[in-house]
Amino acid sequence: MKKTNVTSDGRFAGIVGEDYDRLLRAIPHIPAFEHGIATSARKGLPKKFTGQAKVLDLGCGNGMTTMALCAEMKNVHIVGVDIEPTMLKQYEARVIEGQKSTLRDANISITVTQNDALQFLKGCEANSFDVVVSGYVLHNLPQQVRSEIVKEIARVLRPNGRFVNGDKIAQNDEKVHQRSLLKQLTTIVNVYSSPADRAYGIEWVEHYARDNQPDLKYKESEVFDSLKAAGFKKIKIVKRWNMEALVSADK
Ligand SMILES: C[S@@+](CC[C@H](N)C(=O)[O-])C[C@H]1O[C@@H](n2cnc3c(N)ncnc32)[C@H](O)[C@@H]1O
Numbered sequence: 714m715k716k717t718n719v720t721s722d723g724r725f726a727g728i729v730g731e732d733y734d735r736l737l738r739a740i741p742h743i744p745a746f747e748h749g750i751a752t753s754a755r756k757g758l759p760k761k762f763t764g765q766a767k768v769l770d771l772g773c774g775n776g777m778t779t780m781a782l783c784a785e786m787k788n789v790h791i792v793g794v795d796i797e798p799t800m801l802k803q804y805e806a807r808v809i810e811g812q813k814s815t816l817r818d819a820n821i822s823i824t825v826t827q828n829d830a831l832q833f834l835k836g837c838e839a840n841s842f843d844v845v846v847s848g849y850v851l852h853n854l855p856q857q858v859r860s861e862i863v864k865e866i867a868r869v870l871r872p873n874g875r876f877v878n879g880d881k882i883a884q885n886d887e888k889v890h891q892r893s894l895l896k897q898l899t900t901i902v903n904v905y906s907s908p909a910d911r912a913y914g915i916e917w918v919e920h921y922a923r924d925n926q927p928d929l930k931y932k933e934s935e936v937f938d939s940l941k942a943a944g945f946k947k948i949k950i951v952k953r954w955n956m957e958a959l960v961s962a963d964k
Pocket residue numbers: 721725747771772773774775776777778794795796797800828829830831847848849850853854
């Protein structure tokens with residue numbers, strides 16, 4: 714793993730990061746969501762290429778998105794970037810160590826870097842990736858940073874390259890969004906009600922409360938506006954699951 718001296722804000726350093734997979738109990742559609750990211754990403758690869766196509770997994774976490782990409786693709790070089798060492802430790806065990814033979818058979822190579830997403834993108838050459846994916850990442854960042862990141866993604870993608878952004882994306886209709894949020898929070902409270910789970914559930918409720926602050930909420934309108942401003946075309950919602958949506962856009 715390549716390391717930088719950038720430090721995370723700790724959002725995924727505590728129990729939420731150490732046991733991120735426990736979230737599947739409250740959001741059982743996560744595997745379908747990650748599979749959706751990977752399928753859209755595969756469809757965005759060039760029809761013909763020699764060697765390996767290049768895919769960037771921005772905010773790769775503990776490897777769920779990369780694992781879905783590996784199940785869907787072959788002949789690719791995947792670059793994983795994440796700011797949080799707690800997540801990257803699991804990524805290395807699960808993907809780099811755990812999938813050695815699968816990766817070899819599919820001619821998939823992976824490099825992983827601990828860095829801030831925007832800083833990493835700024836250090837990349839223009840037109841250097843075929844596809845960029847991001848799963849549950851951008852909503853964690855301030856609006857200004859998100860829009861800079863989208864512009865940088867447009868710069869590092871090759872012409873016609875694809876960005877697949879799967880994230881917690883609030884519906885434009887505030888009432889609909891509030892209903893989705895309430896449904897998700899109710900599930901979290903119910904699923905993590907035992908004494909062994911309670912602290913985990915509370916951390917997630919705090920995450921959702923913070924993400925719902927007006928200046929941080931990642932609305933569908935913002936997603937579309939930032940993609941348009943960065944010059945993307947064919948912007949579409951591929952699928953929505955309650956609070957989450959999968960958006961694909963081509964350069
Ligand atoms: C909810 S996890 C999702 C991980 C993975 N993409 C998935 O779908 O399972 C969000 C990840 O974004 C990372 N992240 C948050 N802010 C970041 C930043 N500024 N730069 C890079 N990664 C960041 C977190 O460390 C965390 O691992």
